[in-house]
Amino acid sequence: MERYDELKKGESGALVSIAAYLVLSAIKLIIGYVFHSEALTADGLNNTTDIIASVAVLIGLRISQKPPDEDHPYGHFRAETIASLIASFIMMVVGLQVLFSAGESIFSVKEETPDMIAAWTAAGGAVMMLIVYQYNKRLAKKVNSQALLAAAADNKSDAFVSVGTFIGILAAQFHLAWIDTVTAFVIGLLICKTAWDIFKESSHSLTDGFDVKDMSDYKQTIEKISGVSRLKDIKARYLGSSVHVDVVIEVSSELNITESHDIANEIERRMKEEHAIDYSHVHMEPLQNK
Numbered sequence: 367m368e369r370y371d372e373l374k375k376g377e378s379g380a381l382v383s384i385a386a387y388l389v390l391s392a393i394k395l396i397i398g399y400v401f402h403s404e405a406l407t408a409d410g411l412n413n414t415t416d417i418i419a420s421v422a423v424l425i426g427l428r429i430s431q432k433p434p435d436e437d438h439p440y441g442h443f444r445a446e447t448i449a450s451l452i453a454s455f456i457m458m459v460v461g462l463q464v465l466f467s468a469g470e471s472i473f474s475v476k477e478e479t480p481d482m483i484a485a486w487t488a489a490g491g492a493v494m495m496l497i498v499y500q501y502n503k504r505l506a507k508k509v510n511s512q513a514l515l516a517a518a519a520d521n522k523s524d525a526f527v528s529v530g531t532f533i534g535i536l537a538a539q540f541h542l543a544w545i546d547t548v549t550a551f552v553i554g555l556l557i558c559k560t561a562w563d564i565f566k567e568s569s570h571s572l573t574d575g576f577d578v579k580d581m582s583d584y585k586q587t588i589e590k591i592s593g594v595s596r597l598k599d600i601k602a603r604y605l606g607s608s609v610h611v612d613v614v615i616e617v618s619s620e621l622n623i624t625e626s627h628d629i630a631n632e633i634e635r636r637m638k639e640e641h642a643i644d645y646s647h648v649h650m651e652p653l654q655n656k
Contacts, residue, residue, distance in 0.1 A: 372509035373431045379502040379514045380424035383521065386498045387417040390491045397487045403480035405534045406488055408464045408550040409527055412557050413491075415460040416520060419453035419564075423513050426450065430606050443606030446513040447571050454565035461557030468551035485535035492528035495521050510642055512571075512607040516564060523560050527553050571604040580641075584611060587640055593617055593629040595653045610645045611637060619652035626650050 394410030397403070426446030434441045499521035506515035534549025581602060589597050599614040613633060617626055630648040637643040 370431050370433075372511070373427050376427050376505065376509045376511045376514045377424060379505045379511075380420050380427060380517065382498055382501060383420040383517055384417060384424065386494055387413045387420060390494065391417065394487060394491060397484055401481035401484045403484035403531075403535055404468065404547050405531045405549040405553065406480070406484045408468065408553040409488060409491070409531045411460055411464055412524065412527055412553060415457045415557065416524060418456050419450075419520060420517060422449035422453035423517050426513055426606075427511070440605055440610070443608050444572065444604075446511075446606045447568050447604070450513055450516060450564055451568040451572065454561045454568065457561035457564070458558055461554050461561055464554035464557060465551060468547055468554055480535045480538050482535070482539065485532050485539075488528045488531035488535065492525045492532065495525035495528060499525060510607055512604075516567065520560060520564075523556060527556050530556075574603045576602050576604070580609075584637065584641060584643075587636055588613060588615065588633055591629065591632055591636060593621070593625070593632075598651065608645070609641070609643045610647075611643055612647045612649070614649045614651065616651050616653045 391410050391413035394406050394413060398405075398407030398410055423446065426449030429445035429449075430441070430443050432438075432442045432445075499518055502514055502518035502521055506512075506518050530549055530552060534545050537545040581600065584602065585597060585600060588594060588600070594615050595618060596616040597613070598616055599612075601612045603610055615629075615633075617629060621629075630650065633648050634646045637646045
């Protein structure tokens, strides 16, 4: 039940992101259009994709809270990973659209210089997103949510995008209006990169890919436990933000069932205590004397 409570608490982070992106996207799109800033308009479109991504995270977190059932014996934890994958596709489409629009503008004559109000709007958006980033980062670590941590990373990248928008519009004030268009192009690239990073991480998790460094840490923990003669095999996979570990160890053939069971319990306890792993399956074999 502890994991489900953490997922429930994580919803507040997604809701904060949705609220922030709704406000920022509306303001940026309106001001970008009225004051002739393609970069701010692109920044606003970026925030609209972030609304979708945050909604996907929220839906994923809620589905993940569903208890195991007949055809989902391990629960629904991978729902948040699937939601992130879908969001990455949507973000990539919008990013490509921004690149296409910016590319067309590069080859057209641009006479209007964006007003400085567009620049200050971008600066204000950067400050707001840094605040949201700090909130979601702390919450993600508290509830151990990879999806929310990815959302926090997206918040941070959005802050940097807004800073870039501010610089582009400021440069345009010195009769270099084309810089605003170039900045919009760069923003399109950043949207595509963020979408690709989310896609890569989500697909890696869904195909049972796992971080080699984490696996090495798990091995060290198990090998130090008294009674473990040899760690024969270890596998791990992600189910959403949860990690499931399968361990094969060799123990002395002289141990009785109770003693062997105690070793298995100690492995499960240490894995939970040191690595926050809720599920560890331990298989034991008698030590093979060679």
